Amino acid sequence: MRRLLLVVALLFAWAGPAHADDISASARGVVRIVTIAVVDDEVVGFGHGSGFAVAPNRVVTNAHVVELASRYPDNVVIGVVPSEGDKSYQGKVIKVDQARDLALIEFTGVRLPPLTLFTGKIADGDALVALGYPGNVDVATARSAADFIKPQSPVRSQGGFAGLRQLSGVSVLLHTASIARGNSGGPLLDRCGRVLGVNSAITHNDEGDSTFAFAIADSELAAFLAEAKQPVATIEMPCTSVEEQMAQERSADDKARLAADETSRADAARAEAERDDAIARARNRAETTRENYMAGAAVLLVLGALAVGGAGLLLSRERKREAIWVAAGGGVLMLGAVALFLSRPGFDEASVVPVPKAAAAAGAATAAAQGKLVCTLVPERSRVIVSATDNVDLDVGKDGCINSRTQYAEAGTHWQRILVPDQEANVSVLDFDPATGTYTNTRYLLSSEQMKQARALRKGVPLKECSSDQAKRAELATQQQNIRTALPAVYNEKLVYKCSASAGAPAAVATPAAAK
Template sequence: MTRLLALLLALFALSPSLSVPARAADDISAASRSVVRVVTVAMVDGEVVGFGHGSGIAISPTRIVTNAHVVESAAKYPGNVALGVVPSEGQKSFAGKLIAIDTARDLALIEITEGRLPAAAIYTGPLDSGADVVALGYPGNVDLATARSANDYITPRTPTRSEGNMSNMQSVDGVAMLIHTAKISRGNSGGPLVDQCGRITGINTAITRADDGDSPFAFAIAGRELMRFLADANQPYTSVGTTCVSMAEADARDRAAIDAEARASAEANAAKEAAAKLDRDLKQARAEEDALASRENRIALAGVFFVIGALAAGAGLMFYNQKNLRNAKIAGGAGAVLILGAAVLFVTRPDAHAEIAEETAAVAATGAPKLAQGNFLCTIRPDRSRITVSATTDVPIAIGKGGCVNGRTQYTQGADDRWQRILVPNDEATVTVASIDATGRDYRVDRYLLDAETMTKARETRAAITLKSCTANPDELAGLAAQQDAIRSALPASPNERLVYRCQPASGAAVKPAAAP
């Protein structure tokens, strides 16, 4: 036993260990990345005199929540008890430091002195009786059945998941507790109880005895108690209150919203066309009335000219008979001009039917549309999104010429005419696919919460991307598009999270509309 405990001290030497296999990017697996094993090792005069272990979950990249009773010995004897944190994946374990403890709520906060972990989000929405829940952690009975050496206790590995249902919420000694049926045991203490989207609903802390055939129930400290504890410890955290829906449900709602918008647009266009037709008909009627009046006026004027011309010609004939040749020429000439004018007016009279000029419609240019330019403020559309771990604050976006976003990030145009960029950070186990449509009004963020192996592959592919700023060079754009396609091919078929935003021109900012090339 002493040899086993001595080997556990390797935690604090941050010794390398075996890596874990890649996991599918489902929501529970994504939450599992944040789960850790918490180990305490007690020493007196250089000798190991005791150890314990439980579970915990990262609430920030460097801080972990667990039960107070898991780290109670470290709080009582800080000089003799060391804390260790074993993540669920990777190749290292880390030393930990106790930051805060609340024995009344049975919660504690630990900080790792190096390394970073994916942080989980706390669910703040309603949790109905009968809702599906999952307990994640490292139950001791599983360890006893599977551990073959001390190294197994310090090797990062996937936590055990146990599914059950929410029963109800009760107050135990003034602390709100979730009672559920997910099976847990010693070692699960401090591990999370999550919903089907992988959000923390509570922290597992105790189980009932199953004596004489009694059904076992488990207790988890409610999320609201966890948030109060974190607030008291001045620890920031991410919270999400939206209902958990599957990606298929989110896609269906998104398609329904798109179809509804398309129908509304079609109806608006139809109404606009009907109004335009009515306006054209009214203009046509007025034009025909004007044409008829003009025709009648022209004929009447021709008649007047003809009558006056005939009278002048008669006067000229009379003057001729009177041998008054001068007046005869004047009267005869005037009569001839007037009669000729009458003939011209009659011949050139307008048609009674008029044609109004057709309004020239904008001709749709061929080719892919260019991306709109300007400053936009994008607001989340919860009805079209699947939100699991991310904040949903408004996002400002500045779109420049040729897909240059925010003055530094080059987007490329995809086969669907959306402009996109795949982001693979070094300090976060998440791949983000950001895209925007040509109008600049529909902005989407797909987030893939990936295991360590898949993230390593994505980072290796991203390392080949040498473009670090915006460009208009066709060869560089083609290379960027090809490299992004290579990253996408390594991603799961569906993201864990999809954030759909509706963008509007930012106040006081001019927006250049999209135009065809």
């Protein structure tokens, strides 16, 4: 009998389709927990509940879900059934806290995407989502015992936060999401798929009373995991929907366009003022020059007249030869006066070209940051739901070589690389803008089938190391575009960083190769 149960526990089944949203991304880390107690080849107990991953090989559930393991420690099989894939896996309890009603289970054979614990504040009425495997749904849909260990997507239900309470000395969250037996141990999430608590109980519904549910609070879960020496990802940034983030991006783009228009108008006004000033100065110079020419002509004319008069005086004294020379000189002076007067410069406004006062000595080339940089998250431009927000160190080299080992491809004036990991269920589009020092990590949390497709496309990217060969980088850009096309239209996370030279290692300044 025990052998039969173990065989049943290893049956294969295909996972149901997942939705491309934050809750579906978290659902891939939710599991069904099945417990079967066998004594003398006889089944003496069967139970099931829900759980969720806090590490690739460890899940949290309620202590009462694995109660059979406490009663029959040597005679209980614990099955961990993922929401995706085609297998279930045997697990073992490594930590139980009866007071908090929490248990930690370890398993091998598959890596699950861990969920992130939200440690920020929640307000009354905030939207919540419960994920799990309610027993009443299983009773209605299961056709055999095999259906209980068949991987499939968890059921989601929505509700609101109704307050913080104490239940037997344990902090719990009161909420209105609909749960049932079987949801025990499943996560209570915010709209971004971060864990707020662990669903554990519901109120009794007598004479039409509304049903409320209890979830063990995140603070209790964090304390339990700390006692179990189990690290867990945490985040306290508030939840922002993709729609809200895109609206913020559009607003930022609109502000940038308005700022650009205002700058353009200011530049135009400044250029007009500079031109008016240049015209005024040019007109003053032209008038001064004309006056100088006219004064010179007048002087020559007077000297010429005096010379002619002197020639007449010499002629009256019968000094004919001297008179001729003096008269000729006077004539030349008078002709010079006429020529100087006629050659006085005019003034043409169209010929005035002002030199901007703020002209950049470096020319029109855009400077780009290179060298060792420290990139700091810009929260108002980011959507973070599960990732750490620590600073990122970058070493930006020539021709898009990042950290001396990873080649980025040209994407317009940016450098870009798409990372498809072997183990984790996410794809990251990394983008560095050398002109502004902006580094962006756009993350897509994908299903197992989507990751399989992305990894297959990744095999067509042969360029792994840095290269100065522009043809190879162009091929890399084309191959990465194939991966980009296969990604969902909407991302899950977008982390935007502002980069600056790291302390003790000032960034070099150069013209980006992509702009050549």
